[in-house]
Amino acid sequence: MANKVRLATVWLGGCSGCHMSFLDLDEKLIDLADKIELVYSPIADVKEYPHDVDVVLIEGALCNTENLELLMQIRERTRILVSFGDCAVTGNTPQLRNKLNIDDVLTKVYQAGPGSIPKGPEAVDILPVLLPKVYPLHAAVPIDVYLPGCPPDPDRIYTAIAALLAGEKPQLPAEAITFG
Amino acid sequence: MSVITLTLNGQEVSAPAGATLLEACRQNGVDLPTLCHLEGLTPVGACRLCLVKVEGQRRLVPACTTEAQDGMKVETHTEQLMEYRKMILELLLSERNHICSVCVANGCCELRSRCAELGVDHTRFEYRCPTDLPSIDLTHERNGLDHNRCISCTRCIRACDQIEGAHTLDMEGRGAANRIIVDMHQNWGKSSTCTKCGKCVNVCPTGTLFWRGSTVAEMQKDVGFVHWIKEGREKKQWSVI
Numbered sequence: 001m002a003n004k005v006r007l008a009t010v011w012l013g014g015c016s017g018c019h020m021s022f023l024d025l026d027e028k029l030i031d032l033a034d035k036i037e038l039v040y041s042p043i044a045d046v047k048e049y050p051h052d053v054d055v056v057l058i059e060g061a062l063c064n065t066e067n068l069e070l071l072m073q074i075r076e077r078t079r080i081l082v083s084f085g086d087c088a089v090t091g092n093t094p095q096l097r098n099k100l101n102i103d104d105v106l107t108k109v110y111q112a113g114p115g116s117i118p119k120g121p122e123a124v125d126i127l128p129v130l131l132p133k134v135y136p137l138h139a140a141v142p143i144d145v146y147l148p149g150c151p152p153d154p155d156r157i158y159t160a161i162a163a164l165l166a167g168e169k170p171q172l173p174a175e176a177i178t179f180g
Numbered sequence: 181m182s183v184i185t186l187t188l189n190g191q192e193v194s195a196p197a198g199a200t201l202l203e204a205c206r207q208n209g210v211d212l213p214t215l216c217h218l219e220g221l222t223p224v225g226a227c228r229l230c231l232v233k234v235e236g237q238r239r240l241v242p243a244c245t246t247e248a249q250d251g252m253k254v255e256t257h258t259e260q261l262m263e264y265r266k267m268i269l270e271l272l273l274s275e276r277n278h279i280c281s282v283c284v285a286n287g288c289c290e291l292r293s294r295c296a297e298l299g300v301d302h303t304r305f306e307y308r309c310p311t312d313l314p315s316i317d318l319t320h321e322r323n324g325l326d327h328n329r330c331i332s333c334t335r336c337i338r339a340c341d342q343i344e345g346a347h348t349l350d351m352e353g354r355g356a357a358n359r360i361i362v363d364m365h366q367n368w369g370k371s372s373t374c375t376k377c378g379k380c381v382n383v384c385p386t387g388t389l390f391w392r393g394s395t396v397a398e399m400q401k402d403v404g405f406v407h408w409i410k411e412g413r414e415k416k417q418w419s420v421i
Contacts, residue, residue, distance in 0.1 A: 088283055089302045098309035146301040150281035174296040180280025
């Protein structure tokens with residue numbers, strides 16, 4: 001295990017499509033398994049983000065206080081942060097709510113809609129508070145590699161990971177850094 | 181036709197007298213990125229992507245609106261110019277609401293392509309997420325107008341005026357507050373001058389103008405007709421006199 005790269009993947013404010021695309025690496029995942037140790041991921045049962053992580057792929061935008069706290073922890077404990085997919089890189093569709101007042105959104109969804117009103121104050125205590133605006137990751141912490149795409153296709157992901165595993169900064173061609 | 185000689189990136193090249201710097205560059209294999217430029221439409225120098233450095237001039241000049249002169253020494257791809265071009269694209273990304281994943285023009289968008297070609301994989305500027313844009317105009321029977329995606333290149337305005345001869349589209353306001361307007365600022369569907377030709381939609385480099393009914397990534401655009409019409413007119417191909 002000693003020489004394996006400690007890889008983590010994280011799911012913030014996104015749809016998990018980037019993780020689906022990652023799983024679409026198919027048989028290349030087997031090659032990858034020999035070279036990495038997956039230390040934290042939505043597909044691994046690890047509760048706390050570990051220390052000494054080499055590379056992390058972070059999917060999703062910064063939408064709430066939990067996203068922000070976790071991202072700060074990740075930056076402290078990780079060598080290379082990859083902004084993984086359009087939500088992480090641009091804010092993408094979660095960012096559509098930036099044009100709206102957050103209290104109006106919550107009221108519209110949870111108070112004014114049909115059905116019974118969900119419990120308010122108790123729920124607010126245990127749920128992370130929404131940030132007034134949705135931000136891309138680099139608005140909060142320095143990012144080392146940007147991997148745009150909605151989602152980034154598997155070839156794009158593999159090219160980037162292969163370079164990172166070899167200790168190089170990925171040099172992606174123009175067709176591999178398109179948004180959307 | 182007289183020919184002039186100028187220096188592009190240290191290399192002596194020739195170009196026809198009266199050519200713009202952009203034409204001189206492209207005729208000599210130097211590729212400059214552009215967004216507002218479209219062959220067949222009058223150049224306006226709006227997007228500033230084709231800025232170049234001319235020896236002896238303090239300011240950078242847009243190649244599309246600058247006439248090439250005999251003896252000019254021009255640099256087109258210095259580190260500073262490339263940095264400025266990236267910055268321009270990043271500013272465009274942050275100015276309105278460009279959300280590629282839900283855009284009709286995903287796949288045929290020139291802004292998206294220029295970003296990829298110039299290595300813009302994120303914007304360092306904070307997104308403005310403007311809230312004061314007019315709502316999407318879907319009153320026209322065939323076309324839609326979404327101000328969220330507009331980069332103010334004015335290609336639609338010029339095509340409507342110079343190619344179709346209708347001048348239905350124009351622009352109001354200045355700077356970040358500028359907006360494409362129809363006739364004297366009314367809903368597109370009420371326009372009495374629009375011929376419904378669709379030239380504006382075809383020349384729009386982004387998803388601002390689109391065919392109604394198209395959804396994410398469904399738009400296809402064809403800008404080739406502009407050059408074809410311009411050339412035919414110059415040769416008087418369709419002249420009845």
